[in-house]
Amino acid sequence: MANHVHEALRDFFSIVPVEQRTADTLVTLLQKKWRRYRIGFRDRLEERRWYEKAVSQLRGFLLQQELTVQPFMLEAPIEAEITTGLVLRGRVDRVDKESSGSLHIIDYKTGKPPEQPDWTQLQLLALILSRRFPYPVNKLSLHYLSPGTIKTTELHGEELQRAAWDLLRTARSIAREKHYTATAGPHCFNCDFLQICPAKGKAYEQDIEGDFELWRDSLANLTAQAPASHSSNPPLVEPPIC
Numbered sequence: 001m002a003n004h005v006h007e008a009l010r011d012f013f014s015i016v017p018v019e020q021r022t023a024d025t026l027v028t029l030l031q032k033k034w035r036r037y038r039i040g041f042r043d044r045l046e047e048r049r050w051y052e053k054a055v056s057q058l059r060g061f062l063l064q065q066e067l068t069v070q071p072f073m074l075e076a077p078i079e080a081e082i083t084t085g086l087v088l089r090g091r092v093d094r095v096d097k098e099s100s101g102s103l104h105i106i107d108y109k110t111g112k113p114p115e116q117p118d119w120t121q122l123q124l125l126a127l128i129l130s131r132r133f134p135y136p137v138n139k140l141s142l143h144y145l146s147p148g149t150i151k152t153t154e155l156h157g158e159e160l161q162r163a164a165w166d167l168l169r170t171a172r173s174i175a176r177e178k179h180y181t182a183t184a185g186p187h188c189f190n191c192d193f194l195q196i197c198p199a200k201g202k203a204y205e206q207d208i209e210g211d212f213e214l215w216r217d218s219l220a221n222l223t224a225q226a227p228a229s230h231s232s233n234p235p236l237v238e239p240p241i242c
């Protein structure tokens with residue numbers, strides 16, 4: 001669901017003229033994404049639950065947004081060499097350029113907000129952008145779509161510097177390691193090795209941006225339905241949304 005929501009928002013903020021950016025347009029974009037990729041649901045009812053949750057998140061999101069914004073970047077991979085031999089890669093959901101000329105990184109989250117947001121991910125994205133563009137990155141925002149909460153913080157030079165030092169320390173420690181223990185989590189779903197990883201089961205048990213209940217239900221059902229020959233492809237279901 002998270003991918004569908006992210007892609008729909010990307011396409012939505014790409015629409016020009018901006019007058020066409022309406023709630024109906026956004027829902028139509030979501031439906032298009034949904035029809036293209038629909039695996040992993042137990043049945044129509046479950047797919048319907050996910051879909052309605054996504055629509056509700058997007059409609060709530062629009063009520064809080066300045067819809068005419070022309071983002072500086074949308075759903076873009078970024079990378080920069082932080083120091084010799086250390087290339088940092090990431091992906092931004094959206095970057096706005098403020099009237100002051102500074103950049104504002106916005107990240108969409110489809111799960112529930114934690115008590116204390118962790119800004120590390122966005123600080124590292126800011127580090128990459130600060131190496132790539134001649135504009136300062138002064139603001140970071142996390143948009144939690146489910147309750148419709150927006151957390152925003154200002155970013156100062158010292159914090160960016162600290163993020164860079166933390167990164168270098170982490171990179172140095174990784175370079176010294178000889179044994180790696182698999183640490184499963186939401187990041188596994190962007191990992192090329194997920195299907196052969198011994199921690200695959202744990203990865204599915206982790207909270208995926210707060211949609212834990214639905215994922216747990218799906219996993220239990222798929223495990224029960226899996227044929228003896230083992231197929232990683234769950235059964236397709238009929239379209240519930242059109």
Ligand code: SF4
Nearest residue numbers: 182183188191194197
């Ligand atoms: S799937 Fe395995 S190797 Fe990939 S990130 Fe998760 S734990 Fe690490």
